[in-house]
Amino acid sequence: ERGADGNVKVLYSQAVSIMNAYLSSGTKDVEVGSIVLEPLAGFDEVGTMFPRLVTELPSLENGGIAEDLTSVTWKITPGLLWSDGTAFTADDVVFTAAYCMDPAGGCAQLAKYEGVQSVEAIDPLTVKVTFTGPKPNPLVAFVGAESPILQKAQFANCTGAAAPTCTEANFNPIGTGPFMVTDFKVNDSVEFVANPNYRDPAKPNFATLSVKGGGDAASAARAVMETGEFDYAWNTQINPELQAAMAAGGKGQFVTGFGTLVERIEMNMTDPSPDLPEGERSTAMHPHPILSDVNVRKALSMAIDRSLLVEVGYGASGRPTCNLVPAPAIYASPNTDCIAQDMDGAKALLDAAGWVVGADGVREKDGKRFKLLYQTSVNPVRQDFQALIKGWWNELGVEVELKTIDSGIFFGGDPGSPDTFQKFYADVEMYANNFPGTDPEPYIVAYTCDKAPKPESQWQGENINRFCDPVFDELAAKLITTKGEAERAAIVIRMNEMLTKDTYTIVPLVDRGRLSAHSNTLGGVVLNVWDSEMHNVQDWFRIK
Amino acid sequence: MLDAKPSVKLVTKLVEVKDLKMYFPIHTGLFRRHTGDVKAVDGINFDIYQGETLGLVGESGCGKSTVGRALLRLYELTAGSVTIEGEDIATLEPEALRKKRPMMQMVFQDPQACLNPRMTVAQIVSEPLDEHTDWSADQKLAKVYELMDAVGLNRVFANRYPHAFSGGQRQRIGIARALALNPKFIVCDEPIAALDVSIQAQVVNLLEDLQEKLGLTYLFISHDLSMVRHIADRVAVMYLGRIAEISPREPLYADPLHPYAKALLSAVPDPDPSREATRQRIILKGDVPSPSNPPKGCNFCTRCPEVIPICREVKPELAEVRPGRFVACHLVPAQNNNAAGSTSGTTVQKHNQQGEPEQ
Amino acid sequence: MPDGAKPVLDVRGLQTVFRTRGGDVHAVNSVSFHLEPGELLGVVGESGSGKSVTMMSLIGLLPMPPAEVREGEVLLGDMDILKISPAQLRDVRGRRIGFVFQDPMTSLNPVYNIGNQVMEPLRRHMGMNKAQAYTRAVELMELVGIPDPERRLKDYPHQFSGGMRQRVMIAIALACDPEVLIADEPTTALDVTIQAQIIELVKELRTKLGMAIVWITHDLGVIAGIADRVIVMYAGQVVEQAPVKELFANPQHPYTRALLKTIPSVTGERETRLKVIEGQPPILGAAPTACPFAPRCGHAFDRCGAENPIRRALGAGRVGYGHDVACHWDASKGAAHA
Amino acid sequence: MTDTAPLAKPRSQWADVWVQFKTHKGALVGLFVFVSLVLFVSVGPLIWAKDPTFINPDGATMIRTRNKPPSLEWPLGTDQLGRDMLARMMKGGQVSIAVGLTAMVISITLGTFVGVIAGYFKRLDNVLMRVTDLFLALPLLPLLLVMAMLFRDPLSKAFGTEGGTFLLIVVAIGLTSWMQAARVVRGEVLALKEREFVLAARSIGTPSRRMILRHILPNVMSPIMVAATLGIANAIITESALSFLGLGFPPDFPTWGRLLFDGAEYIQQFPERVIWPGVAISLTVLSVNYIGDGLRDALDPRIRGR
Amino acid sequence: MLTFTLRRLMFAIPTLLFISLLIFLLVDLAPGSPMSQIPLTVPPDVRLKIMEAMGVNEPVFVRYFLWLKQFFVVEPLVLWDHWFGTSYSDGMQRIVSWQSRSPVMDIIVERMPQTLTVIGTSYVLGVMIALPIGIYSAYRQYSWFDQIGTFIAMIGFSVPTFFTGLVLILVFAVNLQWFPSIYDTSLRVTDWDSFLAQARQMAMPVMVLALFNAAQISRYMRSSMLENLGADYVRTARAKGLSERIVVLKHVVRNSMIPVVTVIALGIPSIFGGAIITEQVFRVNGLGALLIGAIQGSDLPTVQTLTFIFAVLIVLFNLIADILYGMLDPRIRYD
Numbered sequence A: 001e002r003g004a005d006g007n008v009k010v011l012y013s014q015a016v017s018i019m020n021a022y023l024s025s026g027t028k029d030v031e032v033g034s035i036v037l038e039p040l041a042g043f044d045e046v047g048t049m050f051p052r053l054v055t056e057l058p059s060l061e062n063g064g065i066a067e068d069l070t071s072v073t074w075k076i077t078p079g080l081l082w083s084d085g086t087a088f089t090a091d092d093v094v095f096t097a098a099y100c101m102d103p104a105g106g107c108a109q110l111a112k113y114e115g116v117q118s119v120e121a122i123d124p125l126t127v128k129v130t131f132t133g134p135k136p137n138p139l140v141a142f143v144g145a146e147s148p149i150l151q152k153a154q155f156a157n158c159t160g161a162a163a164p165t166c167t168e169a170n171f172n173p174i175g176t177g178p179f180m181v182t183d184f185k186v187n188d189s190v191e192f193v194a195n196p197n198y199r200d201p202a203k204p205n206f207a208t209l210s211v212k213g214g215g216d217a218a219s220a221a222r223a224v225m226e227t228g229e230f231d232y233a234w235n236t237q238i239n240p241e242l243q244a245a246m247a248a249g250g251k252g253q254f255v256t257g258f259g260t261l262v263e264r265i266e267m268n269m270t271d272p273s274p275d276l277p278e279g280e281r282s283t284a285m286h287p288h289p290i291l292s293d294v295n296v297r298k299a300l301s302m303a304i305d306r307s308l309l310v311e312v313g314y315g316a317s318g319r320p321t322c323n324l325v326p327a328p329a330i331y332a333s334p335n336t337d338c339i340a341q342d343m344d345g346a347k348a349l350l351d352a353a354g355w356v357v358g359a360d361g362v363r364e365k366d367g368k369r370f371k372l373l374y375q376t377s378v379n380p381v382r383q384d385f386q387a388l389i390k391g392w393w394n395e396l397g398v399e400v401e402l403k404t405i406d407s408g409i410f411f412g413g414d415p416g417s418p419d420t421f422q423k424f425y426a427d428v429e430m431y432a433n434n435f436p437g438t439d440p441e442p443y444i445v446a447y448t449c450d451k452a453p454k455p456e457s458q459w460q461g462e463n464i465n466r467f468c469d470p471v472f473d474e475l476a477a478k479l480i481t482t483k484g485e486a487e488r489a490a491i492v493i494r495m496n497e498m499l500t501k502d503t504y505t506i507v508p509l510v511d512r513g514r515l516s517a518h519s520n521t522l523g524g525v526v527l528n529v530w531d532s533e534m535h536n537v538q539d540w541f542r543i544k
Numbered sequence B: 001m002l003d004a005k006p007s008v009k010l011v012t013k014l015v016e017v018k019d020l021k022m023y024f025p026i027h028t029g030l031f032r033r034h035t036g037d038v039k040a041v042d043g044i045n046f047d048i049y050q051g052e053t054l055g056l057v058g059e060s061g062c063g064k065s066t067v068g069r070a071l072l073r074l075y076e077l078t079a080g081s082v083t084i085e086g087e088d089i090a091t092l093e094p095e096a097l098r099k100k101r102p103m104m105q106m107v108f109q110d111p112q113a114c115l116n117p118r119m120t121v122a123q124i125v126s127e128p129l130d131e132h133t134d135w136s137a138d139q140k141l142a143k144v145y146e147l148m149d150a151v152g153l154n155r156v157f158a159n160r161y162p163h164a165f166s167g168g169q170r171q172r173i174g175i176a177r178a179l180a181l182n183p184k185f186i187v188c189d190e191p192i193a194a195l196d197v198s199i200q201a202q203v204v205n206l207l208e209d210l211q212e213k214l215g216l217t218y219l220f221i222s223h224d225l226s227m228v229r230h231i232a233d234r235v236a237v238m239y240l241g242r243i244a245e246i247s248p249r250e251p252l253y254a255d256p257l258h259p260y261a262k263a264l265l266s267a268v269p270d271p272d273p274s275r276e277a278t279r280q281r282i283i284l285k286g287d288v289p290s291p292s293n294p295p296k297g298c299n300f301c302t303r304c305p306e307v308i309p310i311c312r313e314v315k316p317e318l319a320e321v322r323p324g325r326f327v328a329c330h331l332v333p334a335q336n337n338n339a340a341g342s343t344s345g346t347t348v349q350k351h352n353q354q355g356e357p358e359q
Numbered sequence C: 001m002p003d004g005a006k007p008v009l010d011v012r013g014l015q016t017v018f019r020t021r022g023g024d025v026h027a028v029n030s031v032s033f034h035l036e037p038g039e040l041l042g043v044v045g046e047s048g049s050g051k052s053v054t055m056m057s058l059i060g061l062l063p064m065p066p067a068e069v070r071e072g073e074v075l076l077g078d079m080d081i082l083k084i085s086p087a088q089l090r091d092v093r094g095r096r097i098g099f100v101f102q103d104p105m106t107s108l109n110p111v112y113n114i115g116n117q118v119m120e121p122l123r124r125h126m127g128m129n130k131a132q133a134y135t136r137a138v139e140l141m142e143l144v145g146i147p148d149p150e151r152r153l154k155d156y157p158h159q160f161s162g163g164m165r166q167r168v169m170i171a172i173a174l175a176c177d178p179e180v181l182i183a184d185e186p187t188t189a190l191d192v193t194i195q196a197q198i199i200e201l202v203k204e205l206r207t208k209l210g211m212a213i214v215w216i217t218h219d220l221g222v223i224a225g226i227a228d229r230v231i232v233m234y235a236g237q238v239v240e241q242a243p244v245k246e247l248f249a250n251p252q253h254p255y256t257r258a259l260l261k262t263i264p265s266v267t268g269e270r271e272t273r274l275k276v277i278e279g280q281p282p283i284l285g286a287a288p289t290a291c292p293f294a295p296r297c298g299h300a301f302d303r304c305g306a307e308n309p310i311r312r313a314l315g316a317g318r319v320g321y322g323h324d325v326a327c328h329w330d331a332s333k334g335a336a337h338a
Numbered sequence D: 001m002t003d004t005a006p007l008a009k010p011r012s013q014w015a016d017v018w019v020q021f022k023t024h025k026g027a028l029v030g031l032f033v034f035v036s037l038v039l040f041v042s043v044g045p046l047i048w049a050k051d052p053t054f055i056n057p058d059g060a061t062m063i064r065t066r067n068k069p070p071s072l073e074w075p076l077g078t079d080q081l082g083r084d085m086l087a088r089m090m091k092g093g094q095v096s097i098a099v100g101l102t103a104m105v106i107s108i109t110l111g112t113f114v115g116v117i118a119g120y121f122k123r124l125d126n127v128l129m130r131v132t133d134l135f136l137a138l139p140l141l142p143l144l145l146v147m148a149m150l151f152r153d154p155l156s157k158a159f160g161t162e163g164g165t166f167l168l169i170v171v172a173i174g175l176t177s178w179m180q181a182a183r184v185v186r187g188e189v190l191a192l193k194e195r196e197f198v199l200a201a202r203s204i205g206t207p208s209r210r211m212i213l214r215h216i217l218p219n220v221m222s223p224i225m226v227a228a229t230l231g232i233a234n235a236i237i238t239e240s241a242l243s244f245l246g247l248g249f250p251p252d253f254p255t256w257g258r259l260l261f262d263g264a265e266y267i268q269q270f271p272e273r274v275i276w277p278g279v280a281i282s283l284t285v286l287s288v289n290y291i292g293d294g295l296r297d298a299l300d301p302r303i304r305g306r
Numbered sequence E: 001m002l003t004f005t006l007r008r009l010m011f012a013i014p015t016l017l018f019i020s021l022l023i024f025l026l027v028d029l030a031p032g033s034p035m036s037q038i039p040l041t042v043p044p045d046v047r048l049k050i051m052e053a054m055g056v057n058e059p060v061f062v063r064y065f066l067w068l069k070q071f072f073v074v075e076p077l078v079l080w081d082h083w084f085g086t087s088y089s090d091g092m093q094r095i096v097s098w099q100s101r102s103p104v105m106d107i108i109v110e111r112m113p114q115t116l117t118v119i120g121t122s123y124v125l126g127v128m129i130a131l132p133i134g135i136y137s138a139y140r141q142y143s144w145f146d147q148i149g150t151f152i153a154m155i156g157f158s159v160p161t162f163f164t165g166l167v168l169i170l171v172f173a174v175n176l177q178w179f180p181s182i183y184d185t186s187l188r189v190t191d192w193d194s195f196l197a198q199a200r201q202m203a204m205p206v207m208v209l210a211l212f213n214a215a216q217i218s219r220y221m222r223s224s225m226l227e228n229l230g231a232d233y234v235r236t237a238r239a240k241g242l243s244e245r246i247v248v249l250k251h252v253v254r255n256s257m258i259p260v261v262t263v264i265a266l267g268i269p270s271i272f273g274g275a276i277i278t279e280q281v282f283r284v285n286g287l288g289a290l291l292i293g294a295i296q297g298s299d300l301p302t303v304q305t306l307t308f309i310f311a312v313l314i315v316l317f318n319l320i321a322d323i324l325y326g327m328l329d330p331r332i333r334y335d
């Protein structure tokens, strides 16, 4: 029964700064926003798409997707109401697209609308999305928590440059979700009450919901597992010992789900040497003096014991992987040959490559020392990984210098800073990345030659390693036009293996799961890594 | 005495002070505008002759120290000139002034405060040598020992710190420092005020001995009138930034002319109960006016027991009223009009330095 | 009692010691003196001779520790004020014994106005309410000769000159009509002209109020002018005691004599050379076993280095009354005392 | 007093200071503790010659040797990667104490310089004090980030990574913590300038430079000592904060601050891991504080003169 | 006094303008960009567009002058409108945070209550603990009380607050379950129960900060008391026969407070600056947390506005400290 279970308290270790996913793509903002704003369709916990505000998913079979893949037609569920009681219509969907695609708006989710030519309302309950060309994977816009529907009436005056001025609307959007905002404190807390006009009259079970933000993961976990102050804590990534100790406390439990997030080591294919003039460092002009050799990269990968890394750093919320695309299952390569550590093999490979152990135990070749600078962002687990991997590489005869950078700088992409991961002024670097939704296409095609960060592009670009292979570029071009899931999967697997197993340009380490915690009295929690963790708050209930 | 034993040689002026003014500006208001001055020294004239001791007395805050410091240009003068050995100190360039410093030195009031507590006696005494000579360390040490002998300090004390000395000994260190560069002129700013009676005598005797030996010239600032009587040849009485009277010692003590000098002298207690009981005192009423706002006319008019109306209107000038005696008072008419305003017009004869009669 | 009335204050064998890191400092050694009603007792001695410590020991104003009053009794009337409780002692301070300190510049609390500080003892001891205390404070200010008292009571100490501050201190000390006023070098920090004003004031008040006064100074000139009787202190001991005229006319102790000789005067013969007391004052340490003045004394002989002389009366009378001296040498005979 | 004491052989000022210092019990204990700590971190590694960053490359062994409680083999236990805590504490102490001392020296030097100049030269006073205000108002984090960005690479090039980082850290801490010292010193100098011995030196013709060196500086030692002791504590803790911004030493480089922070995560299971660095930092700060107390007393001529 | 105040205020304006420019350049130059909080999944071209929409790419001086105008013209107008119901500021661009797209001033106003209650209370409490401890330690110098006080103060200095905070949470929140470990900013005190809840959630952060503040201030108070206890006027007060309580509490304390009050006043801007670490540990989310979040997210308008307000407070309290000094000490008069 709606509202029967009182209040539920959720803790986000990063605080929410805005409820409108189009103005901030921060995960916490998107997820908490999804409690109020809903997309037309979402993903369930296994990554299958399902309709939310529409009667059915468009498909080739039901005609929702045009044969030539150039348009999609959505059929809105009749009788849907916004939380203010007005009717949800196709106009709202059309407006949402216009809102995000306005060039002056700085929409954070513009990628969702890539290739969209127009969105029109056929009738109040039918929306047609037309693309500029055939789109093999057309169900992107209005799907998933990143692309929710805004109410036209509320945001009509907030398009383009006016978008940031609508503070009231951005903080307290009118939505179709199970709750509505009653109080919003920037970067602090959000209070919700049940939406009286929610489409399922029996839901949500809770009358109110509060989201608190800030702090660190360990204390967030503690607030659920040990003190019991909160019902749910988001992303409680802590060390395995602490996980075990807290789980034994009996107040709550951890839930894990695996998505596409992979912790990896990226090899720099270009020379980052500080002796090079600025503008030539880490550019395609100078290949890397050591790492250009595939056997060297392979040896470095072989020296790593991924299982141990998982055990030390993640416990149940991680698993070793050799793939850049570990999921969904059909896109994942079966390759597991990197899992077993092979120190002797690695040494042999280096010996064969001409790197011989010198007097002080460090390998040399042509008078050049085997020395690597290994950088990553500040994070206790990453620092443990650095230390462990440095130990193994030392064993190989490689001298390693470690460097950590504040994540704000490392991931900030400021072209003025030498320490961004895109600039890659180091030999190897470690971080994690994933892709939204279930389609790896944009993720994998980013490794084409032209996407390498370089001074001319203000160091923007996703091909961090500066990997460049014409064969790969061709495959990428092919993938974009291929339809049919199986065919696409084959290409993705091939591309993935080119980057990992064939060339060791990218050395995947750990497939990182999502670890969240909820109290034993909170029922109905289903951890969903493909969409918002709040995707089913309406089903949560109090266990009495 | 002055008249009794005229000097045979013509004495030379060592220091000539002309219309010396030393104002400390007061800034007030939003823009820190210069709105007034503390007139610490307000236009004074006097000379000091080679080899004499000029006493400077007056009550606290009347500007005695300021005069002493201005004479050595430790302050930038507001107006006037100070000529020492023919050179005007007030306008010298910094480097020239530094060169001139060895010939004029100062002994300070508080023997504790004027010695750097973290330097040894040897360091303190040799500091002037460090600054003005390029002697070797040995030469300097030899000179330091010589100076310590001269002021009666045991050489063994050379490595001690000032705190380990008694007040009298500390004052000797200060004197040794002042003597290091063979000065001709020394300003003694209340050198005995902080000392015990029994020790005051030691220091005063030392100063006298040195004067005799080295032919020094002193400006001796003090408010202990009995000590001044002992050591000074001539005495200047100051009141509120101006000179009330300058006279040779004996006539002044016997017969002060300026009402303030009278009051001052009468206030000195006499260590003889019988005389003390019969003595007539002039007790001044009220407080000294603020030097930033001196009264119009004669600046003593607010407390003067003999005040007449003109005192409140017209500022009396310092004038020679008796031979060698200068007074700034309307009640003491000048005998010799052409000497008004300055001592420079007359030849003041020096009372015999060596020939002090041994009565 | 042979001499005069019963003393208001009678100090017997007072001994005060400072316990310091470098060992005990015997600052006051068996000091005895008495004070008769209406009398002005002068105390002279050079710096560090224990004048202030003696007076402050009487009413427990020394910081304890390090100070410690080891022996002696201090009779105020019939009460031994060294033995009474701290609370009783506080009733004595300010009420029966008034105190004026050496340095008028620092002895007043800079953050309270004069009125507040003058009224404090009145309200504490006399049980006056604010209005009464205020009226009395105005009277007191007039008594010590401060013009326009109503206005000046609202002023702060820094707005007063040194002489006026000393007058305020005197007003505070006189507030409760004490039997005894102890003035510790009240004029040392002041100018001669101001000093003359203060001395004049005390003389006047003494005749008006008739209290007994102890006046500490090292200026013999001041003593000569106002004291009835004088005690001379040296190194924590009383070395000579006599009526003022007698002392100046017929000093007995070599130290007193030397002291009298060192002072130049504004009148009389001018010395060509000042007399000095050679040597340095002694360092106070353990209780003296020899005459502390012996090292500087022209008459010292072997007994002086072996035995600390005790005070002996000259002529008739007893120690403390008339003329007495602590010296092995007999000045009148010009030989060692028997 | 000493005047009549038997004529002792002349002692240097520092000998006097030491004599006075010795009478301060707290300071002596502090000195003993501090010297022990310095010995522990400097001589200790020679005796206990384990590599503080050594991780057993064999995974199975490593797993077995992690998170060990104190034992004979690992007197202070091991950390989550099986590294020897004793060796880490020693190595960490070297860095922390070195950073603490050097950064303190820099900040004190700078603070003293600004304070003395502001106090001594009246014309510069206002300007310098406004600069001090400015530094107080500047947000430190961006300042540090900018400094790291601009100077980290050139310094690393010139002095090697560790040397460069060390320099960067100590300079950064020094540059951002001198203001307090400057204010205190300025106040002191203003008062000192009015003292007569400064006037005496002027009457001799001592120029400003020597006046400051000879007369002013030695006499502001006491407040400087106090600022110095507080400075060490501040520097050690700031250093640890810097490494969390990635501005500090490389991550495998233990320092007490970092050990404390890393250990905090494991406080419930292995509390000793925070206790070691926590106690070490507190002991250093406490001992330095007591030493400072003693030195201040010993340097104060009023006290020494007693 | 008035002219002194005016004069100082007048001089403060150029100083502050200069400080604001420096802060702006510094924050702008600092590495890091507002994009760092955005997941890597957002493609580079979208990032560039977002930055453009924020105005990040405008030349730095254009942005600085825009900020100046917004801070000194627009925001005061908004305030005016808010108070008097006028609408002069309509259509004017306020200072908007890059992170949350909301006016920075609104966020600051929103954060003020918890900052003032928690940090303010801890400061007041710290002062209230520190003063008696300082007074008694000095009055009984080298007693056991004094020694222990010194020891605790030193510990208070040397142990970082993240550590004390963590220990308190483990003891009081996890084991004893007395206090919540997380601060609820939406709690409104309306009755006794909510007051108790508020008191409980404030307990731990206030303890941590009060210990830190008290450690520092008690040291100042102690040394100031020691200086004054030996003063001549204390002897005078005793000679009047006043009781020890009055001598110490009336005469000594008032004088000793003179330097301490300025120390306390100069510490007040740090209340507004927030205690960054403590705020994070207990999720008080006050101004300190706002600033650190803004710096990490390179949210230049927020950082600039906040630090400038702190700079104003520092200058202002410097002045207040001087004025207080003059008021407490009649010897000092500023004209």
Ligand SMILES: Nc1ncnc2c1ncn2[C@@H]1O[C@H](COP(=O)(O)OP(=O)(O)OP(=O)(O)O)[C@@H](O)[C@H]1O
Pocket: B024, B038, B039, B040, B058, B059, B060, B061, B062, B063, B064, B065, B066, B067, B223, B291
């Ligand atoms: N640096 C200064 N700034 C402002 N006023 C000053 C300064 N130095 C001295 N004065 C003022 O000038 C006047 C004369 O001071 P000075 O020190 O010369 O007096 P003095 O006669 O030496 O007194 P004392 O006998 O107390 O030493 C005083 O009113 C004093 O306040």
Ligand SMILES: Nc1ncnc2c1ncn2[C@@H]1O[C@H](COP(=O)(O)OP(=O)(O)OP(=O)(O)O)[C@@H](O)[C@H]1O
Pocket: C018, C020, C025, C027, C045, C046, C047, C048, C049, C050, C051, C052, C053, C054, C066, C185, C218, C284
């Ligand atoms: N707190 C103390 N600790 C140790 N010795 C002290 C202390 N106070 C005073 N004395 C010593 O007691 C002796 C007597 O001091 P006191 O102040 O009584 O001298 P005084 O005769 O009043 O001198 P002055 O004329 O300078 O005031 C001195 O030798 C002094 O050093």
Ligand SMILES: [Mg+2]
Pocket: B064, B065, B066, B109, B190
């Ligand atoms: Mg003077």
Ligand SMILES: [Mg+2]
Pocket: C051, C052, C053, C102, C184, C185
């Ligand atoms: Mg005394």
Ligand code: NI
Pocket: B163, B164, B165, D001, D002, D003, D305, D306
């Ligand atoms: Ni000594």
